[in-house]
Amino acid sequence: MSFELFVASRYLRAKRKTRFISIVTVISVIGVATGVAALVIAMAINNGVQQDLQRHLLAATAHVNLMEKxxxxxxxxxxxxxxxxxxxxxxxxxxxxxxxxxxxxxxxxxxxxxxxxxxxxxxxxxxxxxxxxxxxxxxxxxxxxxxxxxxxxxxxxxxxxxxxxxxxxxxxxxxxxxxxxxxxxxxxxxxxxxxxxxxxxxxxxxxxxxxxxxxxxxxxxxxxxxxxxxxxxxxxxxxxxxxxxxxxxxPKYDALTWFERNRTVFNALQMEKLVTAIAIGLIMLVAALNILTSLVMMVMEKNKDIAILKSMGAGRAQIRRIFMWQGLVIGVTGTLAGLVLGHFLAWVCDKYHLLPLEPEVYGLEYVPFAPHLWDGVVVALAALAISYLITIYPSSSAARVAPVEVLRYE
Known part of the structure; x- marks a missing residue:
């Protein structure tokens, strides 16, 4: 384990002078986990509807149809x-x-x-x-x-x-x-x-x-x-x-594939998937702001520790990485928890048909869920990217702490 990650993990586990920081950290993890789980479930629903629709269409229709123009x-x-x-x-x-x-x-x-x-x-x-x-x-x-x-x-x-x-x-x-x-x-x-x-x-x-x-x-x-x-x-x-x-x-005839005959429906599902991802992505961004709040307050509380570390030879880059690691640990924890929770809930809902629908309205008897591995990877990378970007400001602030100013009256 690197020096920066060791210090970051100690900071996260240590008792705080201000209990509010610990609460904000926990809320940050829960917020990221909730956002990731919600996005996994939303994409699983979209995939499930698309797969179910495709399965039903191909069960009743052919792959290619020749008709008069x-x-x-x-x-x-x-x-x-x-x-x-x-x-x-x-x-x-x-x-x-x-x-x-x-x-x-x-x-x-x-x-x-x-x-x-x-x-x-x-x-x-x-x-x-x-x-x-x-x-x-x-x-x-x-x-x-x-x-x-x-x-x-x-x-x-x-x-x-x-x-x-x-x-x-x-x-x-x-x-x-x-x-x-x-x-x-x-x-x-x-x-x-x-x-x-x-x-x-x-x-x-x-x-x-x-x-x-x-x-x-x-x-x-x-x-x-x-x-x-x-x-x-x-x-x-x-x-x-x-x-x-x-x-x-x-020339009198045209051959249409099964997808071309249903292009409007599948395009609408793809657009819905994109809009859903953007909407829930904004929720994840709000959750990530809690990470920013937690790190800013952490920097303020650990000013003296930062000054001591720098006086002992720690460079700016090392101090910056300490707080970046803190943000990433929070992000990784929330992301992993969200992935597990999202896939578990999607599996349970699909297996036991927990969300029934009105077939007359939706054409389906229940909400199908089909989580894809690639969707989970994309969601995880997006959550980690947001968590990383949100650490840039507080980690840079920590790196700029002047040991002389902080320790002058100690």
Missing amino acids: EPGFGIENWRSLVNEFKQVDHVDAVAPALYGEVMITTPIRSRGCIIKGIDPASEIEVAELLRHLEEGSLNDLVQPQGAMPGIIIGRRLADYVGARLQTEVSLINPQGESTPFGNMPVRKRFRVVGIFNSGFFEYDNSWVYTTLESAQQTLAIEDVINAIEVRLDDIDQAPAVAEVLREEAG
Whole structure:
């Protein structure tokens, strides 16, 4: 242990003439620890929400989606495009999809929903949502010729309209099909063969799945689709693969990655993380001012000791380092305590779901926490940097103490 650190640690442990200095020192440690813990928890929440959102999105959607640039008559040559896309590097699976807006009705209630027409065999290779149904089986989606077509619906939607397995429901397309008398709504009956529970409110509350053929009949369109979904073996290759798909599909179509389709949400989360870090960083700065107060009062109390040390040969740099070490010891203690406290609270809250949410409002059932090691490192370095900078003034004041002036009347 160096001379400066030894003296600094003795000063911190020694009994004080003024008890107020000890109280301020303790408050300084608590303040730094609280600020660090709060920042760790805030970043863990942001990371948790982002990871949960990404997980739910990738469970229900593909890594890359090919769609028309301008809404038209749909993708007519989708079968040939699907076969071409399967040959592209990093492509694991390709599936056709048809999206539309309809109304689901039962004798009890009605609600607007999103219908997704799929090829069941391809869909489970592209998205994970239907791989593990809460009730029913994906195999039952394809019904024998002449039987009522099957449909899979979200848990919350099923509860709202009062649907259970084998319940008959109707899907109504208000736009309908053209007739000599104008557009007539299309109504098609389905049998519920599966119920999924993704844990993501938007899907569970408003999505239904059926076969591609049944969706086309409900939406009153020919053998076309409006999306080709692609799953990759490496999600980081999504931008490069999207560019290849654009070139192969032609100028009428655009390929968007999962991130591009949700860019606004993720950018908002990143901005929120930055704003939160700045706000709590200001709290840490206020806590660090207590370190400044403690060191200034320490210098005033230890004037005589400083004079004696300098008269015994201690240089200005050594005196300066003594008080810098004091500030850093306070900062390190508070930072370590804050890191442990923050990560512990984040782990407990995430494991036991201590902060429930309203899914209707937030889309999540509870606040997720995901502390990252790198975030902890950044927070610790920031706290230590603030603690170091705050020691410059009091340590410089201590170094300027004149032994002759202090010891003249001793």
